[in-house]
Amino acid sequence: MRTGLLAAGGAGMAALFLWGMAGLPPFGSYPGPYGDLLDSFAVGERKATDVVSAVNFDYRGFDTLGEEFILFVSVAGATLLLRKIEESADGEESREESEREDRQAGRAPPPTSDATRAFGVALVGLTVLFGLYMISHGQTTPGGGFQGGVILATAPLSVYLAADARTFQRIAPRSVVEWVGSMAAAAYIVLGLAAVVLGAEFLRNVTPLGEEEKMGSSGNIFWLNLGVGIEVAGGFVLLLSVFIEEALQRRLRRESR
Amino acid sequence: MSPGFLAYAVAAFVFLCGLWGAATSRHLVHLVICVGVLQTSTYVLLLAIGQKAGGVAPVYYGVPHDLLAVDPVVQALMLTDVVVEATVVALLLALAVQAHKHAGTLDPDALPRLKG
Numbered sequence: 474m475r476t477g478l479l480a481a482g483g484a485g486m487a488a489l490f491l492w493g494m495a496g497l498p499p500f501g502s503y504p505g506p507y508g509d510l511l512d513s514f515a516v517g518e519r520k521a522t523d524v525v526s527a528v529n530f531d532y533r534g535f536d537t538l539g540e541e542f543i544l545f546v547s548v549a550g551a552t553l554l555l556r557k558i559e560e561s562a563d564g565e566e567s568r569e570e571s572e573r574e575d576r577q578a579g580r581a582p583p584p585t586s587d588a589t590r591a592f593g594v595a596l597v598g599l600t601v602l603f604g605l606y607m608i609s610h611g612q613t614t615p616g617g618g619f620q621g622g623v624i625l626a627t628a629p630l631s632v633y634l635a636a637d638a639r640t641f642q643r644i645a646p647r648s649v650v651e652w653v654g655s656m657a658a659a660a661y662i663v664l665g666l667a668a669v670v671l672g673a674e675f676l677r678n679v680t681p682l683g684e685e686e687k688m689g690s691s692g693n694i695f696w697l698n699l700g701v702g703i704e705v706a707g708g709f710v711l712l713l714s715v716f717i718e719e720a721l722q723r724r725l726r727r728e729s730r
Numbered sequence: 731m732s733p734g735f736l737a738y739a740v741a742a743f744v745f746l747c748g749l750w751g752a753a754t755s756r757h758l759v760h761l762v763i764c765v766g767v768l769q770t771s772t773y774v775l776l777l778a779i780g781q782k783a784g785g786v787a788p789v790y791y792g793v794p795h796d797l798l799a800v801d802p803v804v805q806a807l808m809l810t811d812v813v814v815e816a817t818v819v820a821l822l823l824a825l826a827v828q829a830h831k832h833a834g835t836l837d838p839d840a841l842p843r844l845k846g
Contacts, residue, residue, distance in 0.1 A: 500737055502782075503782040503785075503800065505801075508804070512788055523789045524789065525802045712820050715824075
């Protein structure tokens with residue numbers, strides 16, 4: 474029964490797959506016209522030399538708002554799923570038992586080496602600087618809020634690897650990260666509505682375009698990247714902290730007892 | 731068959747690898763990673779479709795603005811794809827953690843059936 478179903482599904486899938494592959498345009502012969510138009514207009518119109526950023530934060534700015542909120546909702550969902558639930562005494566016992574087994578099998582984590590500590594600390598400054606550079610130059614060169622935000626979020630992760638969970642929680646307190654991230658997400662909508670207040674369409678550019686190839690140019694594209702960068706960094710730090718907390722919950726509780 | 735066909739072949743191969751892994755998976759974390767691999771095939775496909783023969787990256791920093799560049803729209807779509815994949819994987823892993831907490835196993839076949 475199961476094999477029959479698999480064979481039928483597989484055959485249908487293979488037919489559709491080959492049909493789809495056969496219908497692809499020949500490689501290198503882009504049919505257009507949107508890409509061609511954007512390539513020729515975007516730099517002059519928006520002073521953004523990175524056309525991909527111009528598409529994401531201006532021409533397709535409304536879609537990126539949706540994308541930003543997919544990220545927001547996923548992070549909220551993961552946080553909700555991993556929220557602290559008081560464990561029954563039963564669960565506590567079995568967990569302790571499994572930890573004992575871990576130790577006997579030699580699976581207890583080794584202590585952090587000096588090399589990891591030194592390298593981790595040295596990496597933090599570089600990561601923050603590189604992340605900020607990525608976010609603030611998204612409109613001129615490849616990069617932007619999404620990429621820079623993830624890079625920024627790895628700074629607290631290096632701290633966690635070099636030090637411990639407590640230090641991670643001290644430099645990135647949950648409540649502050651949640652608040653800053655949510656505010657940055659809301660800023661996207663606020664900037665969009667600012668155009669409506671001024672009598673234009675939602676998300677139309679309202680800030681000065683500035684000079685090509687300079688930081689802070691391209692008007693809204695720069696400011697939206699800044700907001701998205703902070704939101705993405707906040708979201709990923711929050712994800713890290715809920716996963717770390719989930720893993721270390723009990724250990725931290727025992728230490729504080 | 732032109733060498734350009736290779737890009738499509740890579741996309742198809744990565745897609746099938748992810749699909750095969752997901753279909754035969756016996757571990758929830760393995761399953762999540764397989765779905766991630768499956769989704770990466772869309773990156774290759776999107777970038778291949780936007781390719782123009784002789785085109786450069788659609789970034790005009792320090793180069794003449796009339797240079798032939800590839801389609802920026804599919805690149806922007808791919809960026810969206812990466813972000814969505816990263817967060818969806820995080821959400822699925824959180825679900826796997828919850829499943830393990832409740833059932834004590836990550837084998838999909840050994841998970842208890844849903845009760846209404």
